[in-house]
Amino acid sequence: TPAMAPPVAPLAGEDGWDRLRTEVAGCTRCGLAAGRTQTVFGVGDTQAKWLVIGEAPGEQEDLRGEPFVGAAGQLLDKMLLAIDLPRASVFIANILKCRPPGNRDPRPDEVGCCLPYLTRQIALLRPTIILCVGRIAAQTLLATDTPIGRLRGQLHRYGPLQTPLVVTYHPSYLLRSPGEKRKAWEDLKFARRTFEELTATGSAR
Numbered sequence: 001t002p003a004m005a006p007p008v009a010p011l012a013g014e015d016g017w018d019r020l021r022t023e024v025a026g027c028t029r030c031g032l033a034a035g036r037t038q039t040v041f042g043v044g045d046t047q048a049k050w051l052v053i054g055e056a057p058g059e060q061e062d063l064r065g066e067p068f069v070g071a072a073g074q075l076l077d078k079m080l081l082a083i084d085l086p087r088a089s090v091f092i093a094n095i096l097k098c099r100p101p102g103n104r105d106p107r108p109d110e111v112g113c114c115l116p117y118l119t120r121q122i123a124l125l126r127p128t129i130i131l132c133v134g135r136i137a138a139q140t141l142l143a144t145d146t147p148i149g150r151l152r153g154q155l156h157r158y159g160p161l162q163t164p165l166v167v168t169y170h171p172s173y174l175l176r177s178p179g180e181k182r183k184a185w186e187d188l189k190f191a192r193r194t195f196e197e198l199t200a201t202g203s204a205r
């Protein structure tokens, strides 16, 4: 019989994570590759039930290779702890794995190149709930132009598994507009309550 190339089977578990990590680390799909110190894959528990999604690495994240380690990250950690989620208990990722120059908004072509990585992260993690922080994450995953003020405060569904998804403000925005923290707190409580309901009914894994 002729020798056949082994099929490239989708990998589950840690093998799938390792393959994806390696791919992201060497990515040159868009122009952001040229300006980065390193990619920022995401961090946390690969068995986490919560997935937190931000926008893109900033300067500190580009230097350290980890999401949300700058000023916004310190506030994000506090926001998560307020609903009993230590940073290490969740998985944290961004829409973009590379830092846009000067922290400008991601461009649609960059999002198009990078989003498949996040889609694979979500497929591997199979989170019970997704928390989108900020307009970019929310509008990208929900494929909408609706302003974040109208996306927050309600339960959305994402992707092939119709994963529950909740939206709140980005911690960088809250640092600039502390008067909005009250609404973010409502969103976080809503997300926590939604998670408890999902896990209590036995409908989540």
Ligand code: URA
Pocket (backbone or CB within 6 Å): 054, 055, 056, 057, 058, 061, 066, 067, 068, 069, 070, 072, 073, 094, 172
């Ligand atoms: N802002 C984000 O959206 N993500 C990070 O990782 C850091 C800051």
